[in-house]
Amino acid sequence: MTGQPSLFLRIGLPLGFGIAVLVLWELFVVGFNIPRAILPAPSEIWAAIQRSTAILWVDWVQTVLKGALTGLLIGAVAGFVAALAIDRVDFLRRGLLPVANFVAALPIVGVAPIMVMWFGFDWQSKAAVVVVMVFFPILVNTLAGLAATDRMQRDLMRTYSASHAQTLTKLRLPAAMPFVFNGLKISATLALIGAIVAEYFGSPTKGMGFRISTEVGRLGIDMVWAEIAVSALTGTVLYGFVVLIERWVTFWHPSQRRGR
Amino acid sequence: MNRSVISASDLSLTFQTNDGPVHALKDVSLDIHKGDFVSFIGPSGCGKTTFLRVMADLEHPTGGSITVNGVSAAEARRNRAYGYVFQAAGLYPWRTIGGNIRLPLEIMGYSKADQAERVARVLELVELDGFEKKFPWQLSGGMQQRASIARALAFDADILLMDEPFGALDEIVRDHLNEQLLALWRRTEKTIAFVTHSIPEAVYLSTKIVVMSPRPGRISDVIDSPLPKERPLEIRDTPEFIEIAHRVRDGLRAGHGYDD
Numbered sequence: 124m125t126g127q128p129s130l131f132l133r134i135g136l137p138l139g140f141g142i143a144v145l146v147l148w149e150l151f152v153v154g155f156n157i158p159r160a161i162l163p164a165p166s167e168i169w170a171a172i173q174r175s176t177a178i179l180w181v182d183w184v185q186t187v188l189k190g191a192l193t194g195l196l197i198g199a200v201a202g203f204v205a206a207l208a209i210d211r212v213d214f215l216r217r218g219l220l221p222v223a224n225f226v227a228a229l230p231i232v233g234v235a236p237i238m239v240m241w242f243g244f245d246w247q248s249k250a251a252v253v254v255v256m257v258f259f260p261i262l263v264n265t266l267a268g269l270a271a272t273d274r275m276q277r278d279l280m281r282t283y284s285a286s287h288a289q290t291l292t293k294l295r296l297p298a299a300m301p302f303v304f305n306g307l308k309i310s311a312t313l314a315l316i317g318a319i320v321a322e323y324f325g326s327p328t329k330g331m332g333f334r335i336s337t338e339v340g341r342l343g344i345d346m347v348w349a350e351i352a353v354s355a356l357t358g359t360v361l362y363g364f365v366v367l368i369e370r371w372v373t374f375w376h377p378s379q380r381r382g383r
Numbered sequence: 384m385n386r387s388v389i390s391a392s393d394l395s396l397t398f399q400t401n402d403g404p405v406h407a408l409k410d411v412s413l414d415i416h417k418g419d420f421v422s423f424i425g426p427s428g429c430g431k432t433t434f435l436r437v438m439a440d441l442e443h444p445t446g447g448s449i450t451v452n453g454v455s456a457a458e459a460r461r462n463r464a465y466g467y468v469f470q471a472a473g474l475y476p477w478r479t480i481g482g483n484i485r486l487p488l489e490i491m492g493y494s495k496a497d498q499a500e501r502v503a504r505v506l507e508l509v510e511l512d513g514f515e516k517k518f519p520w521q522l523s524g525g526m527q528q529r530a531s532i533a534r535a536l537a538f539d540a541d542i543l544l545m546d547e548p549f550g551a552l553d554e555i556v557r558d559h560l561n562e563q564l565l566a567l568w569r570r571t572e573k574t575i576a577f578v579t580h581s582i583p584e585a586v587y588l589s590t591k592i593v594v595m596s597p598r599p600g601r602i603s604d605v606i607d608s609p610l611p612k613e614r615p616l617e618i619r620d621t622p623e624f625i626e627i628a629h630r631v632r633d634g635l636r637a638g639h640g641y642d643d
Contacts, residue, residue, distance in 0.1 A: 275473045278441055282467040283490045284460055293486065297477045375476040375518060 163345040168352060171345040178334070179353055186331040187357055189246035190318035194253025195310060201254065202261030203303070209262075210269045211287075220266075227259035231320055239325040249330075252321040257310035264306030268299025301376050304369040311361045315354060388452060388542060388574045389415040389438055395446035396433055396600075406599030407433040408444070413593065413602065417541075420568055420575045422585035423593045424631060430600020431578045431593075435544050438576060439467050451542070463491060465542035466535025470550055472527035474519035474534075481506070481515035484534045491538055505533040508567060525556040532564075536571070543575045550580070558616060561587055565614055582635075586610075586627045587619055594634035604634035 145165045151157070152164040159167065172179065205223070209215045235252050242248035272295055280290045322332025331350050338346040373379050396408040408430045415421050423431035436442040437449060440456040451459035459465065466487075474483045481502050488498045506512045509529040519527050528548055535543060549557045561584060568575055579585050585592050586608070594604040608627060610618060618624055 275469050275471060276475075279467070279469065279473055280490075281441060282439055282460065282465070283487045284463055285490045289490050293490070294475065297475070373477075375520070377520075380520065 160342050160344050163348055167345045168348040171349040172352065175346060175349065179349060181329050182331045182334050182350065183353060183357070185246060185327075185329045186249070186318050186322065187315070190249030190321070190330070191253055191314040193246070194250035194318065195257055195314040197250065198254035198257035198314075199261050199307065199310060202258045202306070203265055205258070206262050206265035206269065207291075209266060223259055223262055226255060229255070231256065231317060232324075235321040235324040238321065244325050244327055246330075249318045249321040249326070253314045253317040256313045256317040260309045260313070261303070261306040264302045264309075265299060268302030269295050271302060272298045301369075301373045301378070304365065304373060307365050308362060308369070311365050312358060315358045315361065319354060386417045387414045388417050388419075389413075389449070389576070391434075391437075391447065391449045393447035394434075394437065394444050394449055396430070396437060396442060397445045408437070409599035409601050410447070411600070411602055412447075413605070415574060415576060415591075417574055418572055419591055420565075420589050421577065421591045421593060422589040423576065423578045423595060424580060424582065424585045425595030425600075425603075425635065426580070426597055428597040428600070429595040430597070431595050432546055433600065434595075435546050435576060435578050439465060439544050463487075463538060464540055465544050466538065466540045468528075468532055468535050468543065468545040468548045470547045472519065472524070472531040474527055474530055476518065476520055479516050479518055480511065480522070480530050483519065483530060484537050487534060487538050493538070501537050505536045508536060508570075509533045510563065525552050525560060528552065529560065529563075532567075536567075541573055543573050545575065545577045547578050547580065549584070557581075557584070562616060564588065569612060582628050582631050583619060586624060586631060587614065587616075592627070592631055594631055596635070596637075603637060604630070606630055606634070 149164050149166060152162055163171075205219065209219055231252065234255055235248075238248040238251040238255075242251050276294055276298070277290070280294055285293070319330075319332040319335070322330045323336050326333045331354055335347050335350050338344070338350075370379055390413075392412045394408055394411040395406070398405045398407055411430070411434060423434060425431050433442055437444050438451060438456060440460040449456050452462070452464050454462070474480070475486065478486065484502045484505060485498050488501060493501070502515065503512070506515060509532055511526060511529055511533060514522065514526065514530075519530065522530070528551075532545075532548065549560050552560065564575075565588060577585075577588060579588075590608050590612075592604075592606040592608060593602055594606070595601065596603045606627060609623060610627070
């Protein structure tokens with residue numbers, strides 16, 4: 124057995140640290156009498172979350188479910204498929220890859236308003252921004268993964284006289300999975316940021332980004348922090364979810380093996 | 384009975400490198416008969432691995448001709464005429480031992496029932512029964528190499544090409560695997576081409592020893608072994624064995640000693 128830290132160390136320790144930070148934050152704000160508009164105490168943020176659960180829920184559905192996750196799904200599938208195509212056809216590697224590279228360098232603050240003009244104010248334009256943002260990390264990581272097999276492994280398939288499709292499904296795709304999941308982990312975080320920021324450039328009267336920008340204007344800082352808390356929690360859970368699937372799919376990888 | 388299984392005549396292979404052409408093989412002619420156990424021995428750079436790879440259609444000769452089972456090496460590969468065992472086991476870590484042995488069977492389209500029956504049979508042949516559901520990284524190096532031999536035996540190829548399969552293993556494990564390999568060869572009556580850099584290994588295993596020398600890679604001696612098919616490990620202490628070993632060593636020296 125490898126030395127796995129106990130459950131207490133793995134969950135209890137970070138939880139304890141988090142609670143300590145919250146307690147110190149509360150004491151700091153109350154003790155120094157910090158104005159609410161500068162930094163609300165955790166208790167006030169919690170009160171805002173309880174008070175506005177309905178609004179937070181509507182915003183969450185709009186931004187996370189519709190904007191971020193739809194965009195992540197479409198972008199990830201598109202990046203993956205593009206990687207397979209580029210890998211197969213050298214013509215595309217020379218032609219498409221530089222273009223994808225170029226698109227990846229586009230600043231999100233420039234892309235977002237254009238997407239709003241193209242796809243309207245609602246979540247579709249936010250999903251489009253997310254697609255643009257996550258496409259490239261998935262594409263590049265999948266391509267790197269498809270190139271990750273060594274010569275002996277490919278020679279082995281050759282001695283079996285395996286077809287391209289067989290080599291792909293039985294060797295190269297499984298070998299690429301650790302790379303694909305690296306891309307997915309990067310993309311999961313990017314998707315949330317993209318969907319929130321895109322709402323600054325036009326949205327219906329709901330959504331986490333919309334709420335943050337309007338509440339800042341109304342000095343409703345506790346509500347801003349409530350949205351931040353929800354988004355941070357969502358990002359952590361989303362990332363953790365990807366890590367769980369990764370552990371399940373790439374259990375064989377040296378970084379994932381536990382014990383014997 | 385004395386049918387020629389692999390036949391090379393005036394085989395040459397020149398690699399073009401930045402430092403000019405490298406003659407990996409020059410005018411190599413050799414006949415391997417059905418049921419032979421042929422070892423290729425020589426210093427690094429003598430072309431023994433290249434020769435094996437040419438038989439397997441993993442390298443293409445630049446001169447001369449080679450036939451395997453009476454057809455070109457490329458056609459023999461497409462007919463799945465041989466099993467190839469590499470220097471490293473090269474098992475896929477995402478597949479169990481059983482899954483790895485099943486790999487060529489899946490590619491070649493054997494039925495599910497046939498696959499299961501064959502996996503069980505070859506696992507027993509290499510004394511790995513009971514390890515079918517283990518993953519490669521849960522096994523020792525010697526066991527992994529045995530699994531890779533089982534993988535090469537799983538389908539009906541009459542020829543076994545082995546490229547220093549035991550080179551990375553310690554001597555005790557190697558002795559044991561050599562014994563097992565001989566027993567397996569007697570039982571299956573396969574034709575085996577075996578690359579090694581160990582004189583005792585070559586003499587112990589082979590019915591025919593091909594001594595090669597480098598720059599350019601060529602055959603300097605072919606020794607037909609008078610040793611019986613039945614060979615206990617103690618045979619290595621007999622005068623006949625030592626005499627053949629001497630002749631191999633002389634052959635190696637003659638082809639070597641002028642520049643290093």
